[in-house]
Amino acid sequence: MNNVTTVSHPLIQHKLTMLRDKNTSSKDFRELVREIAMLMAYEVTRNLQLEEIDIETPICKTKGKVLKGQDIAIVPVLRAGLGMVDGMLDLIPNAKIGHIGLYRNEETLQPVEYYCKLPGDIGNRLVIITEPMLSTGGSMLGAINLLKKHGAKNIKSIHLVCAPKGIEAVTNAHPDVEIYTASIDEKYNEIGYIVPGLGDAGDRLFGTKYLAH
Secondary structure (H helix, E strand, O other), X not given: OOOEEEOOOHHHHXXXXXXXXXXXXXXXXXXXXXXXXXXXXXHHOOOOOEEEEEEEOOOOEEEEEEEOOOOEEEEEEEOHHHHHHHHHHHHOOOOEXXXXXXXXXXXXXXXXXXXXXXXXXXXXXXXXXXXXXXXXXXXXXXXXXXXXXXOOOEEEEEEOEEOHHHHHHHHHHOOOOEEEEOOXXXXXXXXXXXXXXXXXXXXXXXXXXXXXX
16 A cells, blocks of 8 residues: 555664553653654655755855745544654644544444544645554544545544554545554454554553553
């Protein structure tokens, strides 16, 4: 799939293994998620456009390259997506932040919207969705549909782990959306958890109820 990129940098893979470990504390989990998101931001922003400007160094006049000025919005899917925002902002501090609130119906595994707040000029921005886990694809499909409904045209998503069927669901419905992930895992189980995965990212980030599967 041409629009799916697995970011296999050694530092990311090392930190991802630590994330998967059930003995990793919430504090360490939060720090690892932030660090991985920052490292993955390099890849997600690789194709940002540059322009040449004139500058003067302490030695002489020269030309340099700067970002052309494309506006960016980071949109976490609540609540787990929040854990990736600060890492992205470390590299893209001028990005605006939107929020999409979706919860998964545990019977149908389909997303239910409960909150959506986006920058008013979302249609003119590169939108980066943050969502640690792409499992069935339901939440991502809901988020992408909401963004497009509000005028977003250029969308990328960033994940820690993905299930193949979830990727397939998103790419079939939205072939224009680029997906970046640290790992494509084996599958998701009967209750929608990625295997081997890392458990419930939201619970592990915020220290709330966590059930191992």
